[in-house]
Amino acid sequence: MIRFADIIDESVVDGLGIRVVLFLQGCLNNCEGCHNPDLKPLEGGQDIKETELADILLDRITPLHRGITLSGGEPMLQADNLVKLISIVKSARPDLDFWLYTGKLYEEVAGHPILSLVDVVVDGPFIRSQRDSSCVFYGSANQRVLDVRESRKLGKAVELKF
Numbered sequence: 001m002i003r004f005a006d007i008i009d010e011s012v013v014d015g016l017g018i019r020v021v022l023f024l025q026g027c028l029n030n031c032e033g034c035h036n037p038d039l040k041p042l043e044g045g046q047d048i049k050e051t052e053l054a055d056i057l058l059d060r061i062t063p064l065h066r067g068i069t070l071s072g073g074e075p076m077l078q079a080d081n082l083v084k085l086i087s088i089v090k091s092a093r094p095d096l097d098f099w100l101y102t103g104k105l106y107e108e109v110a111g112h113p114i115l116s117l118v119d120v121v122v123d124g125p126f127i128r129s130q131r132d133s134s135c136v137f138y139g140s141a142n143q144r145v146l147d148v149r150e151s152r153k154l155g156k157a158v159e160l161k162f
């Protein structure tokens with residue numbers, strides 16, 4: 001089961017291209033100035049089976065969509081079940097790319113199997129004093145947009161060129 005809060009059908013600010021965005025419910029991080037406080041309670045949102053959620057996400061994909069973004073909340077709290085979800089979606093649509101937002105550092109999550117399934121990780125906590133509006137894909141300057149394939153190949157965080 002996966003606990004989620006919302007799904008946005010079309011976003012252009014949660015990764016490259018037009019994307020379906022899945023907002024996971026629940027977060028134990030404590031970012032000062034959290035921009036999604038409603039998504040923090042672990043008991044909020046609703047539970048859904050991975051197979052049902054995959055069907056819902058796939059139904060929202062149009063020929064214009066580039067991929068799916070996992071945001072939150074803290075998706076890594078449900079990373080094991082997200083592996084199942086991504087695997088189901090990819091078996092139907094291997095052409096879609098996945099972006100994963102996490103308040104953790106890449107180095108903290110790099111060992112999880114989900115990293116073998118996602119293309120980009122936007123990492124790090126939101127830090128209000130470092131708020132940065134120069135890039136639509138993150139909120140504060142400490143956060144990084146990382147090319148997961150290159151990062152795994154080189155064994156260190158590699159920023160995505162875009």
Ligand code: SF4
Pocket residue numbers: 027028029030031033034035036037039040072073074102103125126
């Ligand atoms: S990771 Fe996101 S939801 Fe969690 S505290 Fe930070 S800004 Fe809020």
